[in-house]
Amino acid sequence: MKRSIITGIALAGIAALVATRLPAADDAAIILPGTAGTTLAQEQKALRDARRQSVEAADRSVRLERQAGMARDEAEQAGRRAAAMAARIQQAEADVQAAQARIAIIARMQRAQAARLAARQEPVVRLTAALQMMSRRPLALALVQPGSISDAVHMRAVLGQVLPVIEQRTAGLRAELDRSRAIRATAQQAADALTNSRRALTDRQAALRQLETQKRVAARDYRANAGLESERALALGEKARDIVDLMDQLEVASDLRDRLAQLSGPMLRPARPDRAGAPAPDRETLDSGPPPYRLPVVGQLVTGMGEVNDGGVRSRGLTLVTQAGAQAVAPTAGRIAFAGPYRGYGQILIIDHGQGWTTLITGLHRVTAQVGETVRQGDPVGLTAAQGRPTVTIELRRNGRPVDIVPLVGLG
Structure with missing residues (x-):
């Protein structure tokens, strides 16, 4: 036993x-x-x-x-x-x-x-x-x-x-x-x-x-008229029905500015008018490809273009989660067309890159760039919220149509 x-x-x-x-x-x-x-x-x-x-x-x-x-x-x-x-x-x-x-x-x-x-x-x-x-x-x-x-x-x-x-x-x-x-x-x-x-x-x-x-x-002398341009942009923002309408109006203003800039100046009277030929026709602007592009913030991609968010809205760009107080920079060269708060999107930034290309950045906490300012790729333009896990959305448009950013920045 x-x-x-x-x-x-x-x-x-x-x-x-x-x-x-x-x-x-x-x-x-x-x-x-x-x-x-x-x-x-x-x-x-x-x-x-x-x-x-x-x-x-x-x-x-x-x-x-x-x-x-x-x-x-x-x-x-x-x-x-x-x-x-x-x-x-x-x-x-x-x-x-x-x-x-x-x-x-x-x-x-x-x-x-x-x-x-x-x-x-x-x-x-x-x-x-x-x-x-x-x-x-x-x-x-x-x-x-x-x-x-x-x-x-x-x-x-x-x-x-x-x-x-x-x-x-x-x-x-x-x-x-x-x-x-x-x-x-x-x-x-x-x-x-x-x-x-x-x-x-x-x-x-x-x-x-x-x-x-x-x-x-x-650069204080260079941007002496920034206040006037900022007031014009804010006025457009108040009249626009939504953020898409705001971008459309800014694109129309940009196209008008480009056409005015391309106009030839006054021609001098030739010394022998009888021998002067006809003026050369204006050159049409060639359809350029997308500008060299990079994401304006460092973060993790959470929503891709075309994906449907929790609210049932299909995304027109990319949404990234960033560190608190993250630095935002210009994704490529351009001119600041709008900078400030807009209807629940936080502080937004619209950059006109010329020839119909525009960038919209939403979800910023503070914008450091001013309307009318010319920026180069990498210039600091804003900051995200200093607390939590901020989200920033980036949209690239060409003549009013959303463009997929992923191939341009190598995320594919």
């Missing part, structure tokens, strides 16, 4: 050692706000995209700094330096986004590691409890009871078979503990990288504010 009890205890310990049940992962353990429900593939893609955006922004910063060094006047130099700093800000934003994605991946690894560690610890704990129960039996009682010696011999044989398994499992447990320490160290490195990226972002934002002040001082 006692032999069967002892054998049962030992077999229970062996059964516990070979158990492979894993506890369920805790979804609430994701430490990044807003990432619950994401898959590992999505987090890895977010990490790759953020790293790519960081590299691209760094390259733009170097190129713009080089252009600033070759600027012809103080105003152009200030503008190029502000654009270079805006690119460095977007680089820091991408680094923050990459660090957040990396932390999310590491948090997932930590949950999986905790599950494996618990699976290896559980049978060892159960076997230890069984052995402790056996050890509480007094030694003197084991010597005087009949069959105790034979039971002890039998137990020794059983333990001789169990001990190699115990050694193997404890070695695996030690390896899992080492892996847990390595993951914990990686998590600390990712947290440090996030802190450093945020500190760099704050410093660069302060530097950009100083550069924008210098830029405004250098």
Whole structure:
């Protein structure tokens, strides 16, 4: 009887050692706000995209700094330096986004590691409890009871078979503990990288504010009539039925301005009118392709062109989720046609690129560009909200028709 009890205890310990049940992962353990429900593939893609955006922004910063060094006047130099700093800000934003994605991946690894560690610890704990129960039996009682010696011999044989398994499992447990320490160290490195990226972002934002002040001082005479143009744009905004009508009216004004600019000036009277030929016909403007384009903000794409949102409206552009207080820049060169609040869209920006091309940016918290101002690609034009996860929508239009941005920016 006692032999069967002892054998049962030992077999229970062996059964516990070979158990492979894993506890369920805790979804609430994701430490990044807003990432619950994401898959590992999505987090890895977010990490790759953020790293790519960081590299691209760094390259733009170097190129713009080089252009600033070759600027012809103080105003152009200030503008190029502000654009270079805006690119460095977007680089820091991408680094923050990459660090957040990396932390999310590491948090997932930590949950999986905790599950494996618990699976290896559980049978060892159960076997230890069984052995402790056996050890509480007094030694003197084991010597005087009949069959105790034979039971002890039998137990020794059983333990001789169990001990190699115990050694193997404890070695695996030690390896899992080492892996847990390595993951914990990686998590600390990712947290440090996030802190450093945020500190760099704050410093660069302060530097950009100083550069924008210098830029405004250098160009104050150039934009002396900006107030009048801004009033005209706001008046159009009040008359427009909706944002599409507003863009149509601005496009009509842009076409009129382009046609006036293309008119030839007065011709001088020739010295021999009888020998003067007929004036050359006006050249028609060639149909140009899309301008060199890039996304104005760094972020994650959440809505593509043609997709239907929760309100049942089909999107005419791209919507991105950005960091709080993200920097927005001009996607390509153009003239600011509208800048300011508009009917529930937040602060919006409409940039006229000429020849029928216009860009609409909605969801901004603050617009730093002024109506009538000429901007180059990469010039800072606004900021998103300083809290939460702001969303920015970008629409590109050609003669009033929406154009898919994805092929132009390489997201396809």
